Amino acid sequence: MNHHGCQHLNEFKAAKGTEPFRIIHTCFIACASADARRLKAAHCRCHTCNQPAFRLHACLHCVYFGCYLDKHIQEHARSTNHNLAVDLHYGAVYCFPCGDYVYDSELEDMARSQWGKASSSLGIKERIFAPWEPNDTETELLRKNPKRRKVEVASTVGLRGLMNLGNTCFMNCIVQALIHTPVLRDYFLSDQHDCQTGVVKKCLVCEMTRLFQEFYSGVRTPHIPYRLLHLVWTNARHLAGYEQQDAHEFLIAALDVLHRHCKGSNGLNYSNPHHCNCIIDQIFTGGLQSDVTCQKCNNVSTTIDPIWDISLDLGPGPPCGNNNNSSNSSPGSGYSNSPGNYEPTSLIECLKRFTKPEHLGSSAKIKCSNCHSYQESTKQLTMKKLPIVACFHLKRFEHSTGYHKKISTFVSFPEQLDMTPFMSSSRNNNNGYCNQIVQESAKSLSCDNKYSLFAVVNHSGTIETGHYTCYIRQHKDQWFKCDDHMITNASQQEVLNSEGYLLFYHKQILEYG
């Protein structure tokens, strides 16, 4: 693309300067004040047909607006010999003799700064998605590495097996799930980790960066994750050794170590653990709201805790029981809530049970902050904030008093999941919208809380000994089974029919915060 306009534009600039363009741009294209917007709304009509048409253009020589599609601006240019016009939506300059839009870096700079002012006057954030323009270093890198790879639908890049290093399938399946977490992949492949630890070899985040490079290098032989294993052993001592480990425990430990190693790289005040801005917290942290209602005075005390995963009970469960004990700095794991004594057969049922009000009996009286007495109360858990990636942990391994067993009941889970019913806002949904239309349409359109399945970790075997495998999704709907070094095709039905131990869902729509 030529950034020096054209002969006609240059002649115009030499004669009249950039002022005509600036005036049109500030008054009618990117308005930075309410007054300017009012003028724009009143005057942006075709001077020939009086319609507020699409693709309206303004003559750069005189005061004339005309539709491009109905050829009014073209007629004007022909009859008056005014050969330049500005598009009133985008601000691009059209040259009639050249028959094309022309680009001039001086005018573009003016336009850019004006757009910035217009956006900030409306409280719109700077455009996040400006198209990428390589800088000098990047241009140099591109020149040095002329090989380009286009990722097609049938492309298998990103799929790679992992060698089992001695009962390390618990690690391999979690690595596969993390590698195929879309937002995490985008973070690592765009090289956003800026290591502050100084010791690259000891940083798990740096190791993840290397892993992503390995997976997307196009090499098809299995990768040997010995460095990762070593880092896990040194950072999470309880997972060291060649014993069989729990994949869920590994997931939480991995997230915790990654979260700790990210610290310092985001320049934020991290003395407050709940306001960490690291990539792990951005992706995995949700907010779990707990409402405890005093049976005597109906006072509700609400607390919100950060969580990385949702652990769901499967068995009939004891009539009462709570075990929330998270006082460390990272978001806790293993929140559970098990009222009722039926066995859920679907993820939805598990979630219903998880968010059902639970009566805390006489053995678990809590001091009410309102009436200052020890009272029986009800407690309800709901999702205050949904994470970008939701991990559901089906508690298949039961370690109750006296016995340990694996629950192998089939629990169905959907490919698309709507979390709206489990949100705190659904808890008392009488308030909120009063407008009927808004409410109805909002219901059919609550895509903000919708999730898609992208990875499933399975365990086969018994509680003492077994094997972990993982299904992962590539592109939009292709599924693959990862069994250590083996990657095979899988169908979606096969995935949905699998037993399921850890279920990974990602949000369908991301909000920008």
Added chain:
Amino acid sequence: MADLQDRKMKDAAMRAKINQKLVETGERERLMELLRTRLIECGWRDQLKQHCKDIVKQKGLEHITVDDLVAEITPKGRALVPDNVKKELLQRIRTFLSKQSSV
């Protein structure tokens, strides 16, 4: 017949008025930003960009004009906008209008 003509006129007047309100309040810019974001998210922009590149390659850079390109991609571009994006935009416009007492 006169009725139909009458309604068309009224519709056009209403459209113009709504458009004016959207511009005046800056809501139009906000909607544009939302739409832009959604279209990028769902891959619409990449898809259309690729389509443009293909057309330019096929016809040759020297032989193509903006008008040709616009004429070729407009139907495809419209057809490719996902229904839920359209719905969301419509919903936002409805919400906006319900708050405007004067329209």
